[in-house]
Amino acid sequence: MAKETGRKLIAQNKKARHDYHIMDTYECGLVLTGTEVKSLRQGRASLVDGFVQIDGHEAWLHNVHVPEYSQGTWTNHSARRKRKLLLHRAEIDKLESKSQETGHTIVPLSLYFKDGRAKVEIALARGKKEYDKRQTLREKQDRREAERTMSAVRRRQRA
Secondary structure, three states: OOOOOEEEEEEEOHHHHHEEEEEEEHHHEOOOOHHHHHHHHOOOEEOOOOEEEEEEOEOOOOOOOOOOOOOOOOOOOOOOOOEEEEEOHHHHHHHHHHHOOOEEEEEEEEEEEEEEEEEEEEEEEEEEEEHHHHHHHHHHHHHHHHHHHHHHHHHHHHH
16 A cells, blocks of 8 residues: 555634634644544544643643544544643643643644644634634635735736
């Protein structure tokens, strides 16, 4: 069997970018069981309620939903179990100290396969206020409108 190369996205947490100011991102590995890997290869996972907690100098990913493997037997995994993250000690210490500050949390942004290995991108984030969320939406809409008008002008120039 040929070795996988590249990056294959499994799940993305778009709500996290809307609800939080992303301050710093990290790529880390996951400790998974066999049926979890097979379920992820089918492209099924949800990061919506996920968060990272540092416990005893280890990083744990909580509330990420990886559904049970359809052809699994009694060895199947539980869908919302906590999973250990593989990070360097210095990264864990930095995340632990920053996440203890008021208003800071660690959230998963995306789950993907990189060269055949399951990886998760986590972010140190600070919660947005309601007016920040509205401002972000307004900026996004303004950007879309500007792109539309620019493409319309380009079309008129070609014709």
